[in-house]
Amino acid sequence: MASTFRCDIVSAEEEIFRGDATMLVATGEMGELGIAPKHAPLITRLKPGKIVVTLPNGEQLDFAVTGGILEVQPQVVTILADTAIRAQDIDEAAVRAAKEEAERILARRAEPMEVAEAQARLAEVTVQLQALERLRRNMKH
Numbered sequence: 001m002a003s004t005f006r007c008d009i010v011s012a013e014e015e016i017f018r019g020d021a022t023m024l025v026a027t028g029e030m031g032e033l034g035i036a037p038k039h040a041p042l043i044t045r046l047k048p049g050k051i052v053v054t055l056p057n058g059e060q061l062d063f064a065v066t067g068g069i070l071e072v073q074p075q076v077v078t079i080l081a082d083t084a085i086r087a088q089d090i091d092e093a094a095v096r097a098a099k100e101e102a103e104r105i106l107a108r109r110a111e112p113m114e115v116a117e118a119q120a121r122l123a124e125v126t127v128q129l130q131a132l133e134r135l136r137r138n139m140k141h
Contacts, residue, residue: 004056005037009063009079016084017061023054024077026070033070035077042072048127050134051079060138062087064131066124083124087131095132099125 007021024035027049035042051063068081098121105118 003037005035005039006076007053007079008076009051009053009081009084011068011081011084013083016063016081016086017053019053020056021053021077022056023052025050025052026065026079027051028070035070035072038074039072039077041074042070044070046070046079046081048123050127050131051081051084062131062134062138064090064127066120066127085128085131087135090128090132092129092132095125095128099129 004020004022007017007019007024008015009017022037026033026035027047028044029047030044033044046065046068048066049064051065053061053063055061063084063086065079065081065084068079068084071078071080102118102122102125105114106122109115110118
């Protein structure tokens with residue numbers, strides 16, 4: 001019985017992660033999904049949220065994604081993310097500045113296209129800030 005599976009996380013810009021995993025948790029359209037070795041084949045859309053990959057040594061890697069597709073095959077789990085970033089690589093100051101800018105645009109009731117872009121950016125930075133909070137909590141333990 002296989003105790004690991006290969007996990008690939010890629011975005012349009014780059015490969016974010018490739019390696020063996022014992023568990024993957026992602027935020028699907030219908031809620032949180034847990035993927036373990038020998039999971040049934042599956043394809044689903046991802047909502048903006050977290051991806052947590054548990055490595056064979058027990059270490060957990062935390063990623064923030066803005067959406068995408070999750071595909072489970074017998075030996076490989078692939079995440080095709082719109083954008084993805086490891087929690088430890090998030091620039092907190094830049095994310096907080098982007099959040100404030102998006103909130104300013106929404107507060108002044110800008111043009112519909114600008115509002116849509118600001119809402120999308122706000123969702124993206126909120127997910128990244130949540131990833132930073134999880135990283136901080138995990139570092140305290």
